[in-house]
Amino acid sequence: MGRENPAAEEALCLLRSRLCDPNFIFKPLSDSPDSNYSKLKFMISSSITEACNNSVLLLGPRGSGKVAVLELVLRDLLLEYPDMISVIKLSGLLHSEDVCAFKEIARQLCVENQLLFSKMASFDDNSQFMIAMLRECGLAHKTIVFVLDEFDLFAQGKQRLLYSLLDAMQSVTSQAVVIGVSCRLDADQLLEKRVRSRFSHRKLLFLPPSSEDLQRLMEHILSLPIDSSLPQDYAVEFNAKLQNVLADKRFKVIIDTYMNSDSTANHLLGFLFRAVSNMKLENGFLTLENFEAALSNVQRQPKLESLKDCSIVELYILVCMKRLEVKEQNSYNFNSMMKEYKSIHDSLRTPDYYSRSVCLRAFEHLLQRELISFTDKRGQNQSVEFHPVKLLVSFHELHQGLKSYRSCPAILQKLMAG
Amino acid sequence: MGKEESPQVTRRTTRSSSSAANLDNVAEKTKAKDPPPPTLNDLLFGEEKPITLDDLLSSFPGRRVQILELLRILGPVNCPMLPVFIYGGTSTGKTSIILRIFAHLNRPFVYSSCLTCYSPRILFESVLDQLLLHRKSAANGYSSAKRCERPSDFVNFLREALTSILCNLQGNSGNLRSKKLEGQANGHMIYLIFDNLELVREWIKSNTMLPFLFNLYDILKMPEVGVIFISNTSPDTYYSCMGYVEPTPVYFPDYTEDNLRQIFMRNQSNKKLYSSFLDIVLKPFCRVTRRLDELSTAFSLLYKKYCEPLSDQGIVPNEDMKRRLFSQLQPHIASSLNEIFRVISLPSAEVGATKKPKRKDTTRKSGGCEVPDQLDFHMSTSAKYLLISAFLASRNPATLDASLFDSTGGSDSRKRKRKPSEKSKEHKETAEQESLMKGPGTFPLERLLAIFQCITSVAADEEEQENDGLGIQAGDNSLMSDVLLQLSSLCNASLIVKGGSCPLDGSTRYRSTVCEDMTLQVARSLKFPLSKYLYRG
Structure with missing residues (x-):
């Protein structure tokens, strides 16, 4: 090649x-003075120079470049104020548990400051270590920037991490910035009262780019x-x-x-x-x-694709289930579907009539394709035939799928229509 | 192919690597000696030399578009890529194609399947073991290189391992730019492949695991790492645990009829004969299923049948012979269509032994339900009676027990049944509907034992009449022995399952999962008049 x-x-x-480098992509979007980049940079740099504490939430839909802009800002600030910032990064996906989060903070602080990290340290040790480090860094006029990605996930549970972080920032000796990143616009509403009152309520909203x-x-x-x-x-x-x-x-x-x-x-x-x-x-x-x-x-249409992959028998089963739903049978299973299938065969003499075992296997294929599913997960010891099922494709999709199916039997189309 | 024995390649013996090698005749050299210490090259596919693109395309008929698409996405050497999501039905060649592509590109990759790595911890440790070139052996007590359970630890370890590997790779490619060694990895990208991703949805921590895996690329922030997901189900089935930017999708559709023909025609010794065979069978079978694995088992049997009249397998069939063979095969097609999915344990011995559809069993677990006619049940008499009584207890309403098993009450119930009013007919319909829906009913142990006693005493009576009172109590005694033990063994064979306990008295309830056909067979073997005791709506 x-x-x-x-x-x-x-x-x-x-x-x-x-394309794989978000920093490159969001560079041009951050030129103008009223961009999020400039606002964020101003905010963090002022808290560095004025030695104060701050907290901010970056909100916006997934993929709008919140983290990328933040990274850009941090990279530039690290160049601007070398040795005055240390960045601690946490992600809600990984560290939503408090124990885990404190451990990770301690680990990263140790790496930043060339200290020895003990894996065996307890939760209390780690949180005390963090407070002590905050104070030490404050005395050394070094700002610690905490980046909490997927901020909403930290708000689950007791919010001990958020509380101790924000509480530590109430004292004059510490010098830290907490930056929460979340795609939930109501992320600050998730906070407990004691946490919310310590949060600065600064929010930066990231909007999708305009067409220009x-x-x-x-x-x-x-x-x-x-x-x-x-x-x-x-x-x-x-x-x-x-x-x-x-x-x-x-x-x-x-x-x-x-x-x-x-x-x-x-x-x-x-x-x-x-x-x-x-x-x-x-x-x-x-x-x-x-x-x-x-x-x-x-741009894929997965349901239509899997309908196209179905065999004729599987299509028959789907159509039978659709007919049962039209009849407003509120719950049905394989047996009632087979009854319908048999009645169709009896009245119309279709060429595709297969034994129960074949249909059962086709039914299982449909379950695998997730075109149908069991209505409830309970009662797994009950066998497949008796489990109530439901269609996962809409009638419209089924109709569409039958239409686009290569060599779909005309009889099926007719059954589908009426 | 003895490569399963060679520990050196077992790391790469996935389902498809063995099957693909099978297809291609590019068998790997097996080494019987002790495995050498693991090297970086273990992350390659492990072939002597990379296969060419033409080989790749020709070994997967009907997958040309997908292979080229994947190659385009993977891009030239050392090109970063966004995560890819490969999806498509079972046996459409997803895994084997991606692995063969890596054999072709000769780039390092880490393959782990969520099927074998069935929990987060095992998945994490398997990835790390491969990256750290760690091999489980007796010396290290078959333990993993790192113990890690949480995603946070995993990310730290992973980052460490990846950096060291990438350093090595970069060093290699720097040193050996002038003279490329045979079997040397191409480029300094490393790819993580996660197979059977749909299973993660069933894991206990699925709502954190799935977003984590999908976000792995963004979390790592290493452009040298490519992430590839393989799933049986389409991306929209993951929407309930959204929380990630969708990876770029690649779809593997099911094989069409033409593709299937091409696939089946490969590696056939007598192509003409096989082609005429396919002319007959492929079309009807494709209406039922287009899954390669199921078709190939069905076809291998049918083809033997097809060739039976022929003395010379290498013969080139003419029109006349084709017709003759067709008429010979025709009756078998229909029957084999209906038993297409039957799992056959002894393929050669059992061909055509059973014509009846046998997969009418109830649970997938209970393979024991499929009992061919000619085989006797390896069950004691009391177990058979127990099975029948369980069946009766499941099917009959409990209120009718007295009338059915009491010799005087039997006629009464029949009289009552004789006047069907309009209302009762309606009743009957809904009841039928209900029975369709509900399946076999549950029953307490006491009822089972009572019925068991009734029917065994009847049987004993009959025996008595036949034997003129010779074996007076013998039959009864033997039948009543260790019934509870029999019951538990029937439960283990899942012919009877333990249902939920009764909410009122808390006793366990049982349910029979055996179908009517099989019970009838059992009854026949005992000469027990089952139909007499079965209540029919």
């Missing part, structure tokens, strides 16, 4: 590594640098072709359909990643077809 055109391969690698921003972002990500190891004429040609694609009406339609469901930046990245992967290395340019292919790759 790609031995034909080393420049194209290099370009592809460059684009892909850009999106356009700028795509240009920023996809165009190649002119002054790099890439051959210059290739880069210029690549950029010119890219501009053509970006300006194309059809491209706008593609982007609009894709961004309709979710207009965050990370959502766009997934799409661009597929498009860039689709790039043909032989000619080495991004074309409109790449984006079209990416759209069909990314």
Whole structure:
């Protein structure tokens, strides 16, 4: 692959590594003075210079670049104030338990300050160590920045971590910033009263980029640098072709359909990643077809796909279940489905009539495909035939699926309709 | 292929690596000697030399689009990638293709299946063991390299292990840029593959595990790590535990009829003959299932049947012979369609032995339900009676016990049944509906024992009449011996299951899972008039 055109391969690698690097992507969105980047940077740097405590919540939908912007800010501040900041990062997914969280804080503090970390330290030891470290750092005019990713998960349980963090920040000796990152807009409402009263209630809202921003972002990500190891004429040609694609009406339609469901930046990245992967290395340019292919790759209709994978018997079972639901039978299982199947066969003489055992296995396949499921998880010792089941596809989807099914028996369509 | 014995390759003997090697005849060299100390190359697929793209494509007919798509996503050497989510039905080649792709690319990867690693701890430790090049052996007491249970510890260890591995890889590629060693890893990316991800949803901690796994890439923040998920179910079945940005999806559809034909035609010695065989069987079978694993078991038996009249297996069939063979096979197709899913323990001996659909058993656990005609039940007489009485207790309403088993009451109940009014008919319909829904009823132990006593005494009476009072008490005695023991062994065979306990008196209730056909067979073997005692709506 790609031995034909080393420049194209290099370009592809460059684009892909850009797409996988959130810091690069959110750089241009943080230029303007009223961006979240500037606000956040101002806030943290002022608390560093004025040696005060602070806390802030970064809120916004998943994939809107909260962590990426925060990382950018922290990276720049670390350059600006070397030796004055130490960053402790926790994630709600990993450290939502208090014991775990304190241990991780102690571990990271030890690493930062070249201390020996004891794995055997107890919860109390660790929390006392943290308080002591906060005081020491305060005396040394060193700010500790706590980043709590998935902040809402820390609010489960007793919130001991949040309380001791925010409580420690009430004293003048400590010097720390707590930054919570969450995609729950009501994250501060989850806090207990004693915690909420100690929280500063500063919030930064991250909104999905506007369409102009999106356009700028795509240009920023996809165009190649002119002054790099890439051959210059290739880069210029690549950029010119890219501009053509970006300006194309059809491209706008593609982007609009894709961004309709979710207009965050990370959502766009997934799409661009597929498009860039689709790039043909032989000619080495991004074309409109790449984006079209990416759209069909990314936008999937899983239920319709699995309907297409079904065999005829499985479709019969689905249609029988649909008919039972139309009859308003409030709960049904394999046996009642078989009764319906048999009655259909008796009245219409379908060519596809199989024995009970075959149907049972087909039924199990459907369960595996998750087109149907048991209505309740209880009573597992009861056998499959007697378990009440329900359809997981809507009638409309089933209808759609039958229509698009290759060589679907006409009789099934008829049964489905009436 | 003796590679299962060789510990050196067992790390990579996944279901598909063995099957894929089977398909390709690229058998690995087995080494009988002691395994060498693990090296970085253990993270490769473990082939002598990488397979070519053409080999890869030709070994998976009908999967060209998916293979190319995956190769595009994985990209050229040392290209970072976003997480990928591969999904598609069972036996569509997801795992084997991704593993073969890595054999082709010759890049290091870590494969762990959530099927064998059935809890977070085992999953974490398996990943770490592979990364730390740790091999469980008698010397280390078959323990893992690191003990870690929590995701937080796992991430720390993982980051450590990955950094050291990546350092090594980078060092390697730096040193050996000029002369590429055979079997040397390509590039300095490492890929983590998680197979059977759908099973994680059933784990106890699934609501934290799934977001964690899906977010692993973002948590690690290492562009040199690629994460690949393989799942049987589509991404929308994970929505209930949302909390992550969706990975980019790759879909493996089920094989079409043409694909199946291509697959079955591979490695056939007599292609013409097999093709004419497929002409007959493929179409009807595809209406029932398109799953490769099920079809191949069914076809292997049918093909033997098909070839039976032929003396020479290498013969090229002409039209006439095809017709003859077709008429020969035709009756078998229908029957085999109906028993397509039967699990056959002795394939060669049992071909065509049973024509009746046998998979009418109730629970999947109870494989013991499938008893071919000609085999006798290896059960004692009392166990058989117990089985019958359990069946009766499950099917008959408890209120009718007295009338059914009392010799005088029997006629009474029949009289009552004779006048079906409109209302009772309606009643009957709903009752039928209910019985369809509810399945066999539950019963307490006392009722089972009472029925058991009744029917055994009847049997003993009959025996008495036959023997003219010779074995007066003998039959009864033998039948009543250790009934409770028999009951527990029937429970173990899950012919009878323990249901929930009664909410009022707290005693355990039982339920018979045996189907009517089988009970009838049991009754026949005892010459017991089952139908006389069975209440029918």
